[in-house]
Amino acid sequence: MDEAPLIRRAQEGDERAGRQLFDAYQLRTYRLAFGLLGDTADAEEVAQDALTYALLNIYRYNPELSSFSTWLHTITVSRARDKRRRKILPSIPLAQWLGLGNQIRDYTPGPEACYMHREVETGLTAALNELSPKLREAIVLRFYADCTYKEMGEIMGCSLNTARSRLRLAIEKLRTHLGDEQVRWLATESIR
Amino acid sequence: MASDGKHPLDGSHYDDITLNEYVLGQLLPDQEEAIRRHLLSCAACRAEVAEIEAFCRKLQIDLVAELERNTPTPQLSFDHIAAEWRKPPRRVALAYRLQQRLPNVSTIALLTVFLLAFVFLLPSGDLAALRSLELIEDYNGPPAMVAVTTDNGLVILHLDSRQPEVVNQFPHLTDPRNLQFSPDGQWLALQHGRTLHILQTTSPGIHLRIPLAASGDWSWSPDSRSLAYTDGSGALALFDTAEQVSRTIVPAEEHAWGMPVWTSDGAHIAYATVHPLPDESSTRTRQSLWRVTPASGYRVELAHNPNPDAALLVPAAWADRDSVLLAWDASAGAAGHAPALFRVDTRAHRITAVNAQSLAQGARLAWPVSPQGLTLAEHDDGLVIFNLSDASYKPLPEHVPEPHALEWAANGAWIAYTIPGMPEGKGLYLFALQDAALRPIELPGGAVEKAVFWAGIEHLFVIRQPRGSSVTELWLVSLTSSQPPQRILTNARLPQTGPYVGWRWQDVFAMQMLKPQR
Incomplete structure (x- = not known):
């Protein structure tokens, strides 16, 4: 399928073209996210997030710089990294840290780490x-x-x-x- | 298996790494051909290659099958996007909405109303700049000078333990670049168009303009007496703040380019030369790193770039009592790639590529060098701390994520850093080098953390972007008291960025801590 006209129409605001691009890329994006994260719920969230960002910002896409799939993969990988960070990083208020000083070890395994070892x-x-x-x-x-x-x-x-x-x-x-x-x-x- | 990598010794075999590269198609054609010939006569290597090939084949088949077994639920749907899609574009939203609500009013009538409102209701540029900053009234941080770019021009502020004072404002400097305070906070250098502006921060202050041939770059001497700058013509000059005159220390024929970097004692400056200058041609025939002694004008070539067409080396920082220089490939940052790092032994005049990469922030490294000569870098499989003095690497634990922007504390024991993609208020962290512990610093919601700078040893300045907004705010965070974070100002510009080039914060904010007055 020559997707260039589809992308151009989506860039001009044609909703049907946007929907066709979504249909064409949703499985691939979801599976890529699943491959990166290994969790179905996370993969779905990341795929939705990446496709939403890509389609609502499609006017930013420049076909001279990369293919649409490379652009979408870049967004998906970035969103998957964000998702992983949110799950792994500790979240302790500064006041608590100040109160407890250096005794806190913040890198206790997060939900993802637990999942991996479950x-x-x-x-x-x-x-x-x-x-x-x-x-x-x-x-x-x-x-x-x-x-x-x-x-x-x-x-x-x-x-x-x-x-x-x-x-x-x-x-x-x-x-x-x-x-x-x-x-x-x-x-x-x-x-x- | 004994070998010397891609060229096995007589009677020996290729190593696993090379054979992996061969199977993965990562070798140059002549290397590939040499291995192909070797395989004809070496059963052991042939068996190894067959095993790797089988492994990769199986890996691909199983991975694809595993992923294709999974399908998303109907929750993954275009319907979530459709509602947003139908909204009018933001740029015309106001006129569009008014037109929708007032269909009988003509566009000309609406425009007339807007024009009258603009003429009669808008305050003057100066007042608008100050009002829009919404300056804090009870600043509780250490004394500092802050320069900030707004839509209404450049504003210079003096912060100390009372209400911030606007010391100067320049409504006509609407698009400044590369703001740099002198270490004593008395001077500010910036580029606007093709002019280098040197401003005295007191009011009324001296305002000098130096024409640039193209884009220039500069840095202040540690004693604040001199500004070293390249002016785009190939010359490197020194501006003397006492005399308020410039003198050339490297003539234009020598093709100096990019940012000059002072040694910690201010005795020498490192700079790059490029033949021809980047503005004149994209092909480079010769490129070197030099050191000049400002007092005498004596200069020495530290190292020449062995491959000038592949990389454009510029100095980043001195280390190990100014015997080592860190250089980086500025062309990679501009092209959107992670820039390679190079270590220059200035005594032996030897340059070696560091097996790690950094992150660019415009014409600067986003991951700077600590006062102890350490820098964060990205190795093959994660982050490392690279020690410039002995060229050693120390890997960081896997849980430490890649920062967006960072700054080392003056004692080199801490790194303050922001992490991209985190929820609002949760993107600021402190990393302790000693125990490799990452500690979160929670801020109020409503804005994401974009960059961080140390404000003395007990405070941080944090740049944040409010939700759904295209402006930025400056916050103060205390690390040693229970004082809540303070928003110092808002409505600063959002700088330009590129895919991997990083945010050019130096075009929007400059901060310089001042010595407390006794």
């Missing part, structure tokens, strides 16, 4: 959950969104070389994590 998982999901958010982004952008290294750099906000090294590091960590299980995992039939 169940004993096996195989790929468990291995992905062990990756840092940035390495996970590299894996999902490369192997799900099929991005080039240049696109990965644009989306993750880093240089092309950093995008490459993140992907390589992620593969190495996944292989190390899977360890002996890797052989078994490789031997299993793929799901589809």
Whole structure:
């Protein structure tokens, strides 16, 4: 589908074009968010947030700078990072901190960390959950969104070389994590 | 497996990293070809490559299958967007709404009413600037000078333990750039159009104008006596505040460019040279970092850029008793990429690339260098503290998120920082270097935290953007008392930004702490 006319119409304020773009990208955006966060409710919230921002600000999109999907992926990755931060970061009022001084350790595991350790998982999901958010982004952008290294750099906000090294590091960590299980995992039939 | 990376020794094998790069298509064509040839005769490497390939293939298939098994609930819907979509664009909202409500009144009549209101009701520019700032009446922070850009011009304020005093205002300076106070707060330098303005902050004060050939950059000497500036012509000059004259210390033929950086004792200045100047051509043939001694004009080349077309190196900060210089690639920031960092050993005249990146904020690093020569940087897999003195890295815990803007405390033990994307009032944090602990500082809701600056050792100045607004506010936060955060002023401009270039706060705010009067 040539989406350029659709994007142009949406930029001119055509609601039907906006709805068509939503329909075309909602699944991909949701799944990308799920790949980044590993939680269905969070993924849905992030996808809605990213699509809302992208479509209401579509006049800012410049087709000469990137493809629409790269632009939307950039927004989705940014929103997923925001979501992760909100769940992980501590929230203690300053007064409480001042009252208790240095004894407070603020980085107690947040809900996401608890979720990650809640169940004993096996195989790929468990291995992905062990990756840092940035390495996970590299894996999902490369192997799900099929991005080039240049696109990965644009989306993750880093240089092309950093995008490459993140992907390589992620593969190495996944292989190390899977360890002996890797052989078994490789031997299993793929799901589809 | 013994090897030397991409070139295995005789009889040895390629290492895992190189083989991973090979499978992932990350090597240059000639390196790829060399490995392909090696694989023909090496069963061990062939087996390793086959394993990595199988792993990646399986990873892709399983990941796609896993994600495609999931579908969102009907909650994910365009209906949430449609209501907003149908609202008229904000830029025409007022006229549009009036037209909707008063369909019989012509547009000309409405315009006439607006025009009359504009002529008779609007206050003059000077008063409008001050009224719109809504200055606080009972400031409880340390003494400081603050310059702020509003829609009605530039305003210079003196803050101390009473009502803030407006010491000067410049209604015609509506779009200033690169505001910098001298360390004693007596002078302010800024660019407006193609002119460098040097303002004395007292009223009535001296106001000098120096024409620039193109965009210039500057910094004050630690003793506030001199402003070093590049004027876009290739010259580096010094403005003397006592004599109020400028003298050239590097002639235009030497192509000085960008921000000059003083050593802590004010004895030397680091600067960049670019042949030809960036305004003249996008291709660079030669680029270097230099040090000049202002007293004698003696200059020495610290290091030359080995790849001038790929990076434009400019100095950022001195460290380790001025024996080490941090430089960064200013062209990356302008292009929207995270800039690479470089360490220059000024005694050995050796430049090395730091295996980490920073964040740009216009023509500055958004993550500055601490007085102890430490800087935050992004390594492959997270944040690190890079020590300029010994070129060592210290990784930060994974939970520490990437800051939007940060500033080091004068003692180097704390970093105040804002985190993007946080809910209103929850974006300000203090990071303690000693125990790697991140501590939140909660502010009232209604605005998001954009940038932070230390105001002495016990207070922070925080720039916040109110919800749904295109202006910014300045807040004072006390770290050692139970005094609630104070909003000092509002309706300051929102600076320009780029995708990864960062907010140019130096175009909107300048703050300079003053010594308390005894």
